[in-house]
Amino acid sequence: MKIPFSWLKAYVPLTATPAQIADDLVRLGHEVEAVELPRAAVHGVRVGLITAKQPHPDADKLSLLKIDIGETEELAIVCGAANMGEGDKVPVATIGTTLPGGLVIKQGKIRGETSFGMCCSEVELGLADESAGLLILPADAPVGAQVGEYLTLEEAVFDLSITPNRGDCMNARGIARDLAADAGLPFTDISVAEIAVDTAVTTPRVTVSAGQDAPVYMARRIDGITLADSPAWMQASLLMAGMRPINGVVDILNYVMLTQGQPMHAFDADTLHGDITVRSAVDGEDFAALDGRELKLHTGDLVVSDERSVIALAGIMGSAASGVSEGTVNIVLESAFFRPARVSETRRTYAMVSEASMRFERGVDPAVVAMAMQQATALIIDLCGGTSGEIAVCGDAGAINAGRTVSCSLSRIESRLGVAVPAALDVVLARMGFVMQRDGDLLTVHVPSFRHDVTIPEDLSEEYARVIGFDAIPTLLPPLATTAPVRPDRFIHDAVAGGFLQAVTYAFISADEQRLFVADDGLDIALANPISDAMSVMRRSVWPGLLNAARRNLNRQQPGVALAEQGRVYLRTDAGHDENNVLAWLMTGEVEQDQWYGDARAADFFDLKGAVETWLQVRGLNGRFIADDSMQGLQAGQSAKIMVGRAEAGRIGRVDTDLAEQFDIDAPVFVAELNLDLLPQGKQAKFAPLAEFPAVERDLVFLFDRGVSSEAVLNAVRSGGGKLLTDARIFDRYDGKGVPDGKVSLGIRFGLQDAKRTLTQADSDAASSAIIAAMDKRFGAALR
């Protein structure tokens, strides 16, 4: 919300600089987004009188002007506009001036003719977005004067962000009242002279049947107005406040709203039929709004209607048919107080926000309802002419929020703030409209009707805090709580330690991406209001996000990508929904690059499997990888489910090549995912004495059928190798030349050790024989 400085000064004699006022506003809780300085922004632009105008010798569209700016010599200026003539007064930006758009005026030659300045339009002065040529100033403008001062451009405009609890401050009057109280300056309401009422002008009768929602409703008819543009000062004023001028009546109502805080509405009286009723809508009732929308209303919506139709959705928007437009002669003005919650609910139902609804929702000052009606009437008669009828009034503004008191213990306020609240502060709050009463530790405060936000003791502590200033509150460390430390989980940290870069991708993906790895089983959770189709479904796998990240990096010439992400996946369940914590990996492209010591190597299944195995191992877990050809989106023969303990905790595999191609990835892509919520607690290592007697290692090489599972082979070695066997692994795998078709040669290295003695040849021979027998029996495999 933008408030010109002059609007504040109309209520309170402020003498501080705009910068000081801005600091005060911040301390009082009114965020200042910017302080604009329109007058300073056009400093150097002066009123110039065109004393001569000749065509440019070399350019049809340019003129050579002689301009008097009150100096001894006239200025020669080359100008491209066409709407000026000798004797006109125009704004002249003199050399050295910086215009609001950043243009610095210099002496220059235009088509051979020297120009000593620039004549300006509204656009160049920062007053409008468009213009039809130069701004022609009134004939009485004093030659040589600074245009900013002559046009009474604002010294400063405060751009404020008003918090939703301070509806009373969404206008100049409320802000001025806060500033006046804070600075101890007098606050004076704008006085309006008595308005002459013509009883021949008959204001419609007003009935309010939904009194709860409209405690005060006022209407007044004004006849015989001439609808023209509002005067320049008001237009400039509204523009600086960020509001576009429309016509005299609308501008006046906006001006009243921005200064006094009361949203008003004007109906074209000749479109109305009979009396006005403020009532609850009938279910299904039609309403054609000013913004062109056609609504079906619901019971409970508060409407203003005439005898035929709804003429306004109360406090939000008028109807298209009843609006003031060109040719309007007679009007009915409305000024009312609508219950904030009512306006809020209707506004949300129809997603229809207006300047009026924003103010009604946050609560306007009930005292202004009548004041605004008087001021608007006076301005309309003054600027548009016309004669005014009586005000029709329903309800009593004085009863709104009347008599609210909040009482509490002063020591409670002091303990919450951590600072004393001496009685001297009550004077400031009294100036803000509160009636303060202290009785020992008991504080009783009568809250002014415009402070809808003050209802509980904590609100009073905030008022005190605003007045004291947060800077005055000491900075103290509280006594430390003693809480048993929680050891961080380190899930992603261990993945990163394995050489992966941590990615963070969005939790929502596209519906198409969802289907890549998860069948359509109806368990997806979709967003009702997604930002785009690409971010419309809560992910059930982290893989699509990682694939997108991989694609982006490969496109940016990265030879290989190894990413890990910890995050949640989401799905429907019988009980409603579930969120699971998962850890996911992706590897593609080169894991090793060409180097002086070796050649580049592309990632394969076992690079990723090793990463997952190590990750499990460091937390005392073991994974079993069980080949599974049925996993969606993964290539058969290169995919497995990962069993940890009894849980199927994850999956790993190569991304189907067609699918990888959808992500523009040619290289094999490997992915893995573990559901962290399913992982059992890892085993904590227990101490065992270290072996004192030497271990023995033996190698045996067998020919197996090609499809054999090495896990099965090693399990058979472990179970058949005797109790001295400590370890067994595949140290060699070969199916090249010399190995019959359909066979594979596996070299098994096993270790033997006894805790109590040194082993003999007989021990290792016995173990070897046992293993050979087991391989024969279990796999029909013979020594090679």
Next chain:
Amino acid sequence: MSEIDSLKAQLESLQSEALSAFDSAADSAALQLLRVHYLGKKGALTEVLKGVGKLPPQERPVIGQYVNQAKAVLSAALDRCEATLSAQGKSARIEAERIDVTLSGRKLPAGALHPVQQGLDEITAIFAQMGFAIAEGPEIEDEFHNFDALNIPPEHPARAMHDTFFLKDLTHGDAAEPMLLRTHTSPVQIRTMKRFLAENGEPPLAVVAPGRVYRCDYDVTHSPMFHQVEVFKVDRDVSMAHLKGVLKHFLSTYFEKDVGIRLRPHYFPFTEPSAEVDISCVFCAGKGCRICKGSGWIEVLGSGMIHPNVMRSVGVDSSEFSGFAFGLGVERLVMLKQGIPDLRLFFENDVRFLRRMGVPL
């Protein structure tokens, strides 16, 4: 010439011949052959000794002495030559084994934590050290925990400002309220307090709750998903002064410098009084720069004293207990600390960014 003189001459010539042969030996192997040739069982010296038999017995010991002396001289010379050759051999080997130590080493792949993770870790660690317990909560929330319990009733204007993502056909309770993605980590405050009170009866508790949050807002300075940390403490006599103390300690620790803090009155439905918190600009030390728009201050988080309605919603008596709460945006703090100019970089997952700005382990 007497027999003995002839033998002596023979020995002397043999000795000098041997010494010069030793000196010219090319390597240890050649030297070994020479040792055998001169000092071996059938070597030259032994040959000379054979001539001793022709001598009269009284002269034999004299020659024996000569022979032993020659043996000692040659033996010592051999050892000396051997040592020299061995030293030469080692330095030749060393020279042959010389490597270019400037060649790249065999590197292990280095991963890195995402800068946001680093921020989360640092922030939670600071509060954990101050005795705050770490808590988490669901990202899919109901309206009660995300709004109502936090004193944001349906008609409240602040509710509209939250740009909430709602979930399609996912409802909660008998009234079939729509479920939503939490717009802040504040619902963890409600859930944690309820759980804590059920277990412990009454405060004190101090909690730090990191997590992902969602807002339906996507442009240069807004991401629809981002990270927040909610911090709150409830006890007897918790005051705004304590809030300021914790903020000052936290922000100075996080930014690794003594930052100034400024509280400005503000409005949040869930706190009263509420304050926006600014820190003295970490780029210009408060002098005024582009980042702080010349003000010398940077807004970093929202804070306040927990609203009595919030206390009531979890069953804490606000006349007996009070508390402070604040919520901070992790991305924003990380951007300020690391000088990262653009929020979108966090979610592009460009590995060059992750390697440069991430933290290796």
